Amino acid sequence: MKIGFLVTENRRLLSLVAALDFFDMTKRFLSEQSSSEQLELILIGMEQKHPFEKDYPGIPYKQLAETIESLNILIIPAFSSYDMKSNISMNVNFIPFMAQQYQQGAHLMSLCTGSFLLAASGLLNGKQATTHVDGISGFSEAFPDVALKPEAIITEDSRIFTSGGATSSFHLKLFIVQKFFGREIALRIAKAFAIDLDRDNQLYFDQFRPNLVESDDLVRRIQLLIQEKYFEIKNLEEALEEIPSSKRNIIRRFKQSTGLTPIRYLQKTKIEAAKNLLETTNKDIVDVMVSTGYNDMKNFRNLFKTFTGLTPTAYREKYGMRLS
Structure with a gap:
């Protein structure tokens, strides 16, 4: 099996190196078990020289312009910044190569924000995908034809795999190892990298x-209003009556500038404040609810779970202060 790693421009070094280490260890474990399945790793980039010749001399490097055989898996690492237009622009030469490999039967695998480059190829249109939580809004705006799953740790759709942010990439790599080499190898790798296997939401x-x-x-004024008075705003329409503009114009301009409607912005502000109280105080859940401007526990719990994937109680158990 041949696995290729794109050495993209402005890559997040840890994303690429972690993937190299992961599959290099997989290769070694397979060899130790005398498995019939063997791995061949290859780096592919635009630079003339092998970028990791000192650290990974055993992994060959090829320039994108060279003839590259068909791969079984092609991995796209995360980017080191959130200027995705620039990231895509400087890596646009990889897009025809990704499309060619996919047409030849390769499985494509993006790590974290590498999904932006994958989506720019059009190969994700109509397919499920995920990305880093901080990139969700930008991704959905840039690629509306992709079925984005913000909560997903990993996605699999028609030989294309994506992962959520940072350490979620390890769950995708484990999934790939289990899929192609079996659970025994995957568990051995999980233990070697100390990866918990119970994460199902990011x-x-x-x-x-x-x-x-x-x-x-106008938008800035609304942002400041919400920031300063979120805990006392019960009806946003009433709170916005002092803003000299129509409701339709406010919603249009606010969403254009922030990517969110004013009500969604208010909800996320309130829930972020609730998260902070759950993390740093011993207030009970009812006090947290009231402190952030809610008076209906069912509504509060539903919104909290919508935005975090956890109930307030479960969130406190995961991130709250240890007072004992």
């Missing part, structure tokens, strides 16, 4: 820390 990693909009004073 929304609780999300942090809502929006920047204030500089280009639209």
Whole structure:
């Protein structure tokens, strides 16, 4: 089996190196077990010289312009910044190669924000995908034809695999190992890398820390209103009556600038405040609810779970203070 690793420009080094280490160890374990399945790893990039010749001299490197045989799996690493337009632009030459390999039967596998480059190829249109929680909004806006699953740790659809943020990539790599080489090898790898296998949601990693909009004073004014008074706002329409503009215009401009409707922005602000209280205080759940401007426990719990994938109680158990 041949696995190729794209050495993209502005790559997140840890994403690529972790994948190399992971599959290099898989290769060694397979060899130790005298398995009939063997791995061949290859790096593919635009640079002239082998970028990791010192650290991975045993893994061959080929330039994108060279003739490259058909691969079984092609891995796209994460990017080191969230300027995705720039990331895609500087890596656009990889897109025809990805499409060619896919047409020849390769499985494509993006790690974290590598999904942006994969989506830019059009190969994800109509298919399920996920990405880092911080990139969800930008991804959905840039690629509306992709069936984005924000909560998903990994997705699999028509030989294309994607993973959520950072360490979620390890769950995808484990999934691939189990799929092609069996559970025994996957468990051995999981133990070697100390990877927990019970993660099924990534929304609780999300942090809502929006920047204030500089280009639209009306939007900025609403952001400040929500930021300063979220805990006392019960009816957003009433709170926005002091804003000199129509409801339709407010919603249009706000969503254009922030990617969210005002009500969604308010909800995410309230839930982020609730998360902080659950993490840093011993207030009971009812007090947390009231402190963030809610008075209906069912509504509060439903919204909390929608945004985090966990109930308030489960979130506190995972991230709350240990007071004993």
